[in-house]
Amino acid sequence: MSTSESPIESGLAPAPGAGATPPPGCPAHGLGPEGIRRLHGPEAESDPRGLYEKLRAEHGAVAPVLVQGDLPAWLVLGHRENLEVARTPSRFSRDSRRWRAMREGQVRADHPLTPIAAWQPVCNFADGAEHERLRGAVTESLERFDRRGVRRYVTRFANQLIDRFAQSGRADLVQDFAEQLPMLVMTQLIGMPDSYGPRIVEAARDMLKGTETAVQSNEYITGALRQLLERKREQPGRDFTSWLLEHDTALTDQEILEHVRLVLIAAFETTANLIANTLRMVLTDRRFRANLSGGHMTLPDALEQVLWDEPPLTTILGRWATGDMVLGSASIKEGDMVLLGLAAGNVDPEIRPDLTRAVHGNRSHLAFSGGPHECPGQDIGRAIADTGIDALLARLPDLELAVPEAELLRSASLMSHQLVSLPVTFTPRGAEVTDSTPAPPKSAPLPEVASPRAEPVIEAATARRSWWSRLFGS
Numbered sequence: 001m002s003t004s005e006s007p008i009e010s011g012l013a014p015a016p017g018a019g020a021t022p023p024p025g026c027p028a029h030g031l032g033p034e035g036i037r038r039l040h041g042p043e044a045e046s047d048p049r050g051l052y053e054k055l056r057a058e059h060g061a062v063a064p065v066l067v068q069g070d071l072p073a074w075l076v077l078g079h080r081e082n083l084e085v086a087r088t089p090s091r092f093s094r095d096s097r098r099w100r101a102m103r104e105g106q107v108r109a110d111h112p113l114t115p116i117a118a119w120q121p122v123c124n125f126a127d128g129a130e131h132e133r134l135r136g137a138v139t140e141s142l143e144r145f146d147r148r149g150v151r152r153y154v155t156r157f158a159n160q161l162i163d164r165f166a167q168s169g170r171a172d173l174v175q176d177f178a179e180q181l182p183m184l185v186m187t188q189l190i191g192m193p194d195s196y197g198p199r200i201v202e203a204a205r206d207m208l209k210g211t212e213t214a215v216q217s218n219e220y221i222t223g224a225l226r227q228l229l230e231r232k233r234e235q236p237g238r239d240f241t242s243w244l245l246e247h248d249t250a251l252t253d254q255e256i257l258e259h260v261r262l263v264l265i266a267a268f269e270t271t272a273n274l275i276a277n278t279l280r281m282v283l284t285d286r287r288f289r290a291n292l293s294g295g296h297m298t299l300p301d302a303l304e305q306v307l308w309d310e311p312p313l314t315t316i317l318g319r320w321a322t323g324d325m326v327l328g329s330a331s332i333k334e335g336d337m338v339l340l341g342l343a344a345g346n347v348d349p350e351i352r353p354d355l356t357r358a359v360h361g362n363r364s365h366l367a368f369s370g371g372p373h374e375c376p377g378q379d380i381g382r383a384i385a386d387t388g389i390d391a392l393l394a395r396l397p398d399l400e401l402a403v404p405e406a407e408l409l410r411s412a413s414l415m416s417h418q419l420v421s422l423p424v425t426f427t428p429r430g431a432e433v434t435d436s437t438p439a440p441p442k443s444a445p446l447p448e449v450a451s452p453r454a455e456p457v458i459e460a461a462t463a464r465r466s467w468w469s470r471l472f473g474s
Helices: 042-046 046-057 079-087 128-142 146-164 175-177 181-189 194-208 214-232 240-246 253-284 287-292 299-309 342-346 379-394 467-472
Strands: 062-067 073-074 171-172 313-322 325-327 330-332 337-341 410-412 417-419 423-425
Touching: 042 046, 042 146, 042 410, 046 062, 046 342, 062 330, 073 079, 079 325, 079 342, 128 240, 128 417, 146 175, 146 181, 175 181, 175 253, 181 194, 181 379, 194 214, 194 253, 194 410, 214 253, 214 325, 240 253, 253 299, 253 330, 253 417, 253 423, 299 313, 299 379, 299 417, 313 423, 325 342, 337 342
Parallel strands: 073 337
Antiparallel strands: 062 073, 171 423, 313 337, 325 330, 410 417
16 A cells, blocks of 8 residues: 655654654654554554554553554454444444544545545445345345356466466466466456456556556546446446346446446455465465475365455444443444454464464454455355466476575555565466466556556457356356
8 A cells, every 4th residue: 555654753763953862752663653653654554463463462451553644543453343333233334434533534535545434335334234235236146156167267277377487387377377366267257258357467466556547547447437337328248247237136237337347456465365375375384384395284175265364355444433332441432433353363362372373173263354344255265276386386396485485575555464575486287278268478568557548458259258147158
């Protein structure tokens, strides 16, 4: 996530006149002017788990923190308290219009949290009957997918990606695999043609990384989805977009567009992180390398361990208090922002006193949140990660990390702590022959990203049908 902070504000450079030991309250300490710890800056980015434990020792299950712009919030660290917040929308609303700091004008249009905190007409910003209406359309449409069919075609796309680097003996499993596979699959699930998947992948990656062309990439994706909606209205298929169009809740075009976009982008980022984190653990954790090779631990077991130790989203922003209340030992006021600390709750000593022990057969982690806003697409995300990694390990069983584990770089934001790269080596192998549109080339340019209407972004009706349409015989 990009911010508008200066180097001094972010703690990346010392304040003028600062000595060798910065005073309390200086950003280099990770503390705000009142001695409250920041969830942004060097401390949070370099050692988030260490920060959680400091906060837990200082405040218990719920801690006061500062987010970008030194805006106050509450971070929920306890596993039980996280579930309490997630499961009681009457006390902790998802409607960001309740946020007191926003009502008082402290959250400007250019504030780094505005894109993810500003209210939108989608289910994850709604409560009560409106949430049930929107969420019902999303979950019922997602449930119509055939999981076995999804897995078959995840395997096809995974093999396409592996073909591109199999003969070289080297790859970056973040850029060449983890960041590519989820979007290639999801573009099919929403009804995009095969040939358009690579361009959407590049646009989504560009947008989420906050580059100079992120705004144009966002416009490109929006334009592509708008044209997809128009096409599906005329030629419905067996895909998520068509099912939203025909759902009996009679969603508006804008509601459909926003929810297709929500599912597409959310699945892309979280599943990419899950794949990357699982591959890192498989390559570096001796328990997993030994167990996987010996057949004592299945890949789904490994995925669940990662969902405990390194959830794709570390923090969820946010919930807003509907009234004054006490949570843990914290006195929360109406309009306060409450952050679900998924990663912190997963290492709560009350439920995991020994973090060195592997977790088997236990899905009570917080990786997908909980309550009425629990992630509706978690089974599809698991299927993409599990099937894709399985295909990779089957094709390249001697994968080895190309650099020491300590040299792996991560990019941190308020909501995630993700790998930047995962370089590996392996014995070169020949590519397989695939019968589908090839995966995008490395560093593929995004054609006409600034002008999405310069040419049709959706293929004509006579174009070759997508694999999802062929699967269902439509």
